[in-house]
Amino acid sequence: MQQKTISIEVREKTGKGIARKLRAQGGVPGVVYGKGIEPVAVSVNAKELAAAIAGEGGRNNLIALQGGGNLNGMTVIVADLKKAALQGTFISVDLHKIDLDAKVRVHVPVSVVGTAAGVKEGGMLDIVMHSLDLECLPTQIPDHVEVDVTALAIGHSIHLGDLTLAAGVKVLGDPKASVVSIHGKAQETEVGAEAEAE
Known part of the structure; x- marks a missing residue:
């Protein structure tokens, strides 16, 4: 399984208007969640996300987070990814923190x-x-x-x-x-x- 890296930023503000603005700037609104952490709203670069799930592994690729304060270095996997039906652009992404020692x-x-x-x-x-x-x-x-x-x-x-x-x-x-x-x-x-x- 391939290991990829994406940079993220923690989002202080949420909502549909903020999300639309973020997508217009080439970002993807998302959330990082998992065992032992509270869900954190983040923004991800759309191009980096596309590269992270490219190739055979696709959404099963392990992704290391860069940035995001306490999220830096965390390993995640894409748990859910929503795309626009016609344009194929990313609408939102859920990143699930995983324990490398747990199945x-x-x-x-x-x-x-x-x-x-x-x-x-x-x-x-x-x-x-x-x-x-x-x-x-x-x-x-x-x-x-x-x-x-x-x-x-x-x-x-x-x-x-x-x-x-x-x-x-x-x-x-x-x-x-x-x-x-x-x-x-x-x-x-x-x-x-x-x-x-x-």
Whole structure:
């Protein structure tokens, strides 16, 4: 997991008017909260925020805060991020203070690699889960979970319980739930045989 840095300023004033003015100046109104601290209203530079969540890790990137008095040096993660529907600009951000020694639950994308044997036989790859919920220490958060489908045949699936993850990383959900499956040729042949019989 990547470590990023953003500079922040504590906001003395809050409200919609202040927030609009802040966004017009290239800032993003936000709040820093977490165990052991009172929520603190802050402003974040929009460009720095965009850079901090860029790349594979996205919103799971660990972020070190610079400035903000007592918040300086604190490690946070983006807990919530609101964007304008049309412009795509940031409206507000919630930064959650994290304990590097305490496990967190995160949403991580799935990266499918390889060409499935079933696809070569005419089957169709069905990616059922494009992301997974994981539980691990903040320093163990993977950028993605790689799923190798090379040996996957028609009519077969890779389930949550089949995934191999790094030590200390736990996938959440039903172990029997399918992550990827191969459909197609077997069903088509069966339908074709039925039609021929009729």
